[in-house]
Amino acid sequence: xxxxxxxxxxxSPTPAAARTWRKPPTIPxxxxxxxxxxxxxxxxxxxxxxxxLDIGRAIAGIPKAWDMLMQMVPPDFSRWELLLSxxxxxxxxxxxSTAAGVLLSIPVxxxxxxxxxxxxxxxxxxxxxxxxxxxxxxxxxxFFVKAFGFxxxxxxxTLTLASTGFVGKLLAEAIEEIDPGQVEAVPAAGASWPLVLxxxxxxxxxxxxxxxxxxxxxxxxxxxxxxxIVGAGGIGxxxxxxxxxxxxDVSAAILLLIIAVVLLAEWASGAIRARIQ
Amino acid sequence: MTPTITEPRExxxxxxxxxxxxxxxxxxxxxxxxxxxxxxxxxxxVHWPFVLDAPQQVGDLSARMVPPDWxxxxxxxxxxxxxxxxxxxxxxxxxxxSVPTALMAxxxxxxxxxxxxxxxxxxxxxxxxxxxxxxxxxxxIFGPGPMAGVVAIGVRSxxxxxxxxxxxIEEIDRGQVEAVEATGADRAKVLIYGILPQIMPTIAGxxxxxxxxNIRQxxxxxLVGAGGIGxxxxxxxxxxxWDQVTVILIAIFIVVMASELVSDVLRRQFT
Numbered sequence: 001x002x003x004x005x006x007x008x009x010x011x012s013p014t015p016a017a018a019r020t021w022r023k024p025p026t027i028p029x030x031x032x033x034x035x036x037x038x039x040x041x042x043x044x045x046x047x048x049x050x051x052x053l054d055i056g057r058a059i060a061g062i063p064k065a066w067d068m069l070m071q072m073v074p075p076d077f078s079r080w081e082l083l084l085s086x087x088x089x090x091x092x093x094x095x096x097s098t099a100a101g102v103l104l105s106i107p108v109x110x111x112x113x114x115x116x117x118x119x120x121x122x123x124x125x126x127x128x129x130x131x132x133x134x135x136x137x138x139x140x141x142x143f144f145v146k147a148f149g150f151x152x153x154x155x156x157x158t159l160t161l162a163s164t165g166f167v168g169k170l171l172a173e174a175i176e177e178i179d180p181g182q183v184e185a186v187p188a189a190g191a192s193w194p195l196v197l198x199x200x201x202x203x204x205x206x207x208x209x210x211x212x213x214x215x216x217x218x219x220x221x222x223x224x225x226x227x228x229i230v231g232a233g234g235i236g237x238x239x240x241x242x243x244x245x246x247x248x249d250v251s252a253a254i255l256l257l258i259i260a261v262v263l264l265a266e267w268a269s270g271a272i273r274a275r276i277q
Numbered sequence: 278m279t280p281t282i283t284e285p286r287e288x289x290x291x292x293x294x295x296x297x298x299x300x301x302x303x304x305x306x307x308x309x310x311x312x313x314x315x316x317x318x319x320x321x322x323v324h325w326p327f328v329l330d331a332p333q334q335v336g337d338l339s340a341r342m343v344p345p346d347w348x349x350x351x352x353x354x355x356x357x358x359x360x361x362x363x364x365x366x367x368x369x370x371x372x373x374x375s376v377p378t379a380l381m382a383x384x385x386x387x388x389x390x391x392x393x394x395x396x397x398x399x400x401x402x403x404x405x406x407x408x409x410x411x412x413x414x415x416x417x418i419f420g421p422g423p424m425a426g427v428v429a430i431g432v433r434s435x436x437x438x439x440x441x442x443x444x445x446i447e448e449i450d451r452g453q454v455e456a457v458e459a460t461g462a463d464r465a466k467v468l469i470y471g472i473l474p475q476i477m478p479t480i481a482g483x484x485x486x487x488x489x490x491n492i493r494q495x496x497x498x499x500l501v502g503a504g505g506i507g508x509x510x511x512x513x514x515x516x517x518x519w520d521q522v523t524v525i526l527i528a529i530f531i532v533v534m535a536s537e538l539v540s541d542v543l544r545r546q547f548t
Contacts, residue, residue: 023470026477044369047362051423051504061419068418092320099314134533138409138497139526142514147334149327156321226407229501240501243413259405 072252079250083257086228086235089152091261093234094221097156101163101220102213108168110197113175116183125168132165137223141232152233159220159227166219167212174208175201211273218269225258341519349521353509353528360505361532363423363498364491367430372484375435379442386446386472396439403436408494412503423504430495434487445479446472481547489540496529 027033077083111117111125132140137158144154178201186200228236235254242250295303380386382396411433415425449472457471499507506525513521 023474026474040369044366047366050362051359051366051427053366053424053427057419057424065418068414089320092317094317095313096317096321099310099317130534131530134493134530134537135526136493136497136529136533138500139510139529143338146338147331149324151324152321153323153328222405222407226409229409229413239410240413243417255406255410259402262405263401 068248071248075253075256076249077253082238083254086238087257090224090234093152093156093159093224094217097159097163098217098220101160102167105164105167105171108164109171109175112168112172115176129165129169132161137162138230141227141230145231150231155224155227155232155234158232159223163216167216170212171209174205178204207276210276214269214272218265221265222262342523345523346520349524353524356506356509357528357532359423360495363426363430363505364495366427368434368484368488368491370431371434371438375438375442378435378439379446382439382443383446400436400440403432408433408498409501412498413501416502421502426495426498426503426505429498429503430491434491438483438487441483442480445476449475478547482544485540485543489536492536493533
């Protein structure tokens with residue numbers, strides 16, 4: 001009652017309501033407010049049933065988790081040669097796929113920029129970007145493994161393809177935001193279409209492009225550490241196998257190595273991008 | 278008072294865009310990049326027979342995948358619903374844990390240096406370990422199934438949501454917090470009346486954004502046994518039922534697209 005009064009009368013509440021102040025509710029409509037609460041609770045009960053959430057199993061998992069943690073300490077770095085070669089392969093996949101991906105993403109971005117590409121070309125490239133970005137990378141990797149066999153090559157192709165979608169989309173957005181004046185001025189001086197790209201558009205988007213390349217290198221490095229789970233090369237295979245053999249101390253060593261490399265890459269990527277922009 | 282004009286002594290005769298030092302630095306960076314790419318290409322270890330064989334393999338695979346086995350749609354719907362439920366429950370789980378974590382991770386609301394570092398460790402660990410790895414870990418703990426998936430998705434999301442919510446907390450208006458403190462409110466009341474109302478839109482936006490990402494991730498964690506459509510996909514591939522694989526891929530594509538749309542529409546409501 002008081003809430004309804006407060007919400008309908010706004011700033012001048014009835015004297016009865018004014019005696020104790022109440023926080024105005026985030027959602028003013030009480031039907032909607034309690035409706036949302038009821039809907040969420042009902043959904044959680046239904047969904048918990050659907051996925052077989054079971055308190056008994058959750059409790060049974062606690063000692064198992066503790067067991068696993070105890071087996072992970074201390075991490076076993078004794079097979080460091082395996083870890084090193086796996087990590088180097090991941091790094092190589094990341095570097096090569098980024099280089100190839102960012103080069104291929106230039107035509108993708110030009111095709112997907114609304115302001116410079118003809119309408120049918122624009123739609124075609126947008127559809128390409130949509131498909132590539134929607135499919136999870138691991139699924140793409142599975143198909144490249146089927147087509148090209150196990151190993152780093154399949155993973156590199158996956159990351160290259162994913163990079164063209166990612167950098168292509170963001171670079172296309174950068175091209176759409178450029179100053180159109182220069183795109184008019186350069187052809188007015190008699191420049192042909194390729195020269196417009198080089199002299200009017202490229203200088204305007206280059207800083208963004210370099211930033212995107214470094215950002216994508218960071219993402220590719222993260223992804224390259226897990227694609228091995230589906231056989232696409234890198235350190236992921238060693239990680240998956242160590243779990244399969246219950247060698248949790250080796251798993252812990254690999255995880256620590258991955259976390260260290262990922263953090264280092266994130267820090268370096270951020271530092272370089274901050275300097276460029 | 279005529280200004281004295283000093284003759285510049287050693288100006289370069291021809292204008293140059295960059296100083297010699299800049300030229301050298303840029304050259305060094307480019308050289309390093311080229312060396313890195315060549316080194317990476319060296320390690321690719323391409324088996325050319327496999328590559329030359331690829332067009333045939335792709336053709337063979339395509340022939341098996343098309344036409345899709347549409348009768349399989351009925352078997353795709355229940356695991357797809359399970360996938361969406363895993364993503365949503367995982368997001369709710371992350372939401373519950375990320376608000377306290379974010380409060381500890383924000384410099385202006387954390388209790389002391391220890392809580393700040395604890396929160397940072399949680400954020401870093403959650404974010405740097407991939408969802409597939411979390412799924413493997415929790416499948417080993419809880420046994421294979423969607424429950425491992427829910428926990429994996431939740432744990433994987435905590436870092437992301439906490440980090441973004443903490444950034445929101447650091448940007449709040451100090452004035453409102455001071456005003457509540459001035460009335461003599463204790464810490465809990467300051468939190469409820471001074472801080473939370475300011476970050477509610479951030480929380481709603483971040484969580485919705487994460488839900489969209491989680492749908493995509495829930496679709497693959499089944500590959501390592503953590504429930505959802507990934508399990509169906511894995512078994513279809515193991516049985517070489519490629520015409521069913523096509524149906525599953527189309528289903529994943531539709532659900533991911535739809536979730537992106539829903540997430541976009543919802544986020545526009547919050548901001």
